[in-house]
Amino acid sequence: MDKTERYERGLAKLKEIYGEQAKMLVSALGEVTPDLSRYVVEFAFGDIHCRTGLTLKSREIATVAALTALGTAPSQLRAHIHAALNVGCTQEEVVEVILQMALYAGFPATINGMQTAKEVFMERNATK
Secondary structure (H helix, E strand, O other), rough: HHHHHHHHHHHHHHHHHHHHHHHHHHHHHHHOHHHHHHHHHHHHHHOOOOOOOOOOHHHHHHHHHHHHHHHHHHHHHHHHHHHHOOOOOOOHHHHHHHHHHHHHHHHHHHHHHHHHHHHHHHHHOOOO
């Protein structure tokens, strides 16, 4: 598969997960570093997210857990909480995933993750 096919496949998957926000995410990163933007679309979404071993919902649960545990990527956590909700997770499931991280990442990471989730839930409820 050539680079154009990988990019297009990744962009399609990104749109499936993020909807219209996908264009903005790619564009915002591309303004600073077009190469990194392309790498993310091709590899993360064109290769990894297109694999068949997990559903998109399972992938987003794992991603929310990992980003919560890391505690160093609040904007990515915010985006992936939105994505989790977009692909079928409930708010309760997102809360439970973040709460589970108290065992493995500690309370500060969990509290910060919950605050991010709360903000995402409020944003989404405000637009309904």
